[in-house]
Amino acid sequence: MPPFRATSFRPSRRAVLAAAGAMPLVTILKYPADAAEFQFKYATGQDPTHPVNIRAQEAIDRIREATSGRLDIKLFPANQLGSDTDLLGQVRNGGVEIFNLSSLILATFVPVSGITSMGFAFNDYNAVWQAMDGDLGKHIRAEIAKTPIMTLGKIWDNGFRHVTSSTRVIKTADDIKGFKMRVPPAPALTSLFKAIGAAPAPINFNELYSALQTVVVEGQENPLAIIATARLYEVQKTCSLTGHVWDGYWVLGNKRAFAKLPADVQGIVGRELDRSADDQRADIAALNDSLQKDLAAKGLTFHTVDREPFRKALSSTSFYQEWKDKYGATAWELLEKVSGKLG
Numbered sequence: 523m524p525p526f527r528a529t530s531f532r533p534s535r536r537a538v539l540a541a542a543g544a545m546p547l548v549t550i551l552k553y554p555a556d557a558a559e560f561q562f563k564y565a566t567g568q569d570p571t572h573p574v575n576i577r578a579q580e581a582i583d584r585i586r587e588a589t590s591g592r593l594d595i596k597l598f599p600a601n602q603l604g605s606d607t608d609l610l611g612q613v614r615n616g617g618v619e620i621f622n623l624s625s626l627i628l629a630t631f632v633p634v635s636g637i638t639s640m641g642f643a644f645n646d647y648n649a650v651w652q653a654m655d656g657d658l659g660k661h662i663r664a665e666i667a668k669t670p671i672m673t674l675g676k677i678w679d680n681g682f683r684h685v686t687s688s689t690r691v692i693k694t695a696d697d698i699k700g701f702k703m704r705v706p707p708a709p710a711l712t713s714l715f716k717a718i719g720a721a722p723a724p725i726n727f728n729e730l731y732s733a734l735q736t737v738v739v740e741g742q743e744n745p746l747a748i749i750a751t752a753r754l755y756e757v758q759k760t761c762s763l764t765g766h767v768w769d770g771y772w773v774l775g776n777k778r779a780f781a782k783l784p785a786d787v788q789g790i791v792g793r794e795l796d797r798s799a800d801d802q803r804a805d806i807a808a809l810n811d812s813l814q815k816d817l818a819a820k821g822l823t824f825h826t827v828d829r830e831p832f833r834k835a836l837s838s839t840s841f842y843q844e845w846k847d848k849y850g851a852t853a854w855e856l857l858e859k860v861s862g863k864l865g
Contacts, residue, residue, distance in 0.1 A: 553591025562619035573805035581798035626708035639767035642833040681745030
């Protein structure tokens with residue numbers, strides 16, 4: 523798919539989305555897939571236009587080139603091979619070799635991965651990358667490695683999540699009381715919104731648009747890039763810039779499948795996925811600078827939110843203490859090194 527090959531610039535949202543629509547996801551190269559020694563499936567839940575898929579395809583192309591066609595990876599975006607929860611099962615049993623998954627949903631299998639999305643923990647991206655490229659990230663990767671799956675390098679950026687609505691405007695913690703909203707099947711988010719009085723309903727992403735369109739739920743929460751690429755602005759009226767959690771995508775691999783790859787091929791996979799992780803992080807940063815204006819032009823009304831009262835509302839409940847007990851003292855200490863005292 524992507525025309526991007528350099529990493530020295532940050533593409534605009536228009537360039538990213540236009541480029542994504544211009545070429546197929548599977549690039550025809552000089553190494554035919556049927557001649558490959560190893561063939562992998564790489565599944566994602568995101569729309570083909572999302573930077574996750576653009577940069578994943580670039581990594582796939584570079585891996586094919588660097589391995590002289592020995593490893594052929596085919597990308598399946600937009601939940602083509604199943605819902606996120608289905609795909610988590612597939613990557614565990616080897617039906618899919620690579621899968622990028624939100625840390626929030628991975629938490630249903632590896633609970634500590636959900637700590638990256640602790641409510642109102644990170645103030646900005648400097649704090650996020652300090653934690654995730656540092657000791658907290660290492661701790662989470664080690665816990666994932668105790669299962670049949672493994673992480674294939676750096677965490678990718680899903681962004682800070684914001685609340686959208688088709689009914690009411692959310693500006694304060696009081697406004698969200700009783701608000702019927704979709705959340706992913708992620709215990710940390712369900713717990714967060716229950717703690718501040720909302721009515722969260724776990725729904726898989728591939729069912730989200732329909733649930734909003736039919737008002738099964740009034741609203742949802744997602745990063746701006748997802749709101750744009752999934753066209754959620756078509757079925758929502760307002761967006762409150764809550765930034766209530768940050769979420770990332772782990773690129774997960776099936777351990778048995780990767781153990782079969784020669785060491786040099788494993789090294790190439792890790793190197794090229796990390797290169798694309800850096801590019802994708804830059805893409806999201808560039809998109810965040812322009813998406814609010816673009817989405818406003820499409821009819822979505824934005825509202826600035828003071829995050830501190832929400833954090834105080836959470837602190838007045840047992841929310842932080844309960845999650846500290848679940849994640850353990852070690853993980854919590856690593857988080858608070860960056861976030862400051864929680865609760």
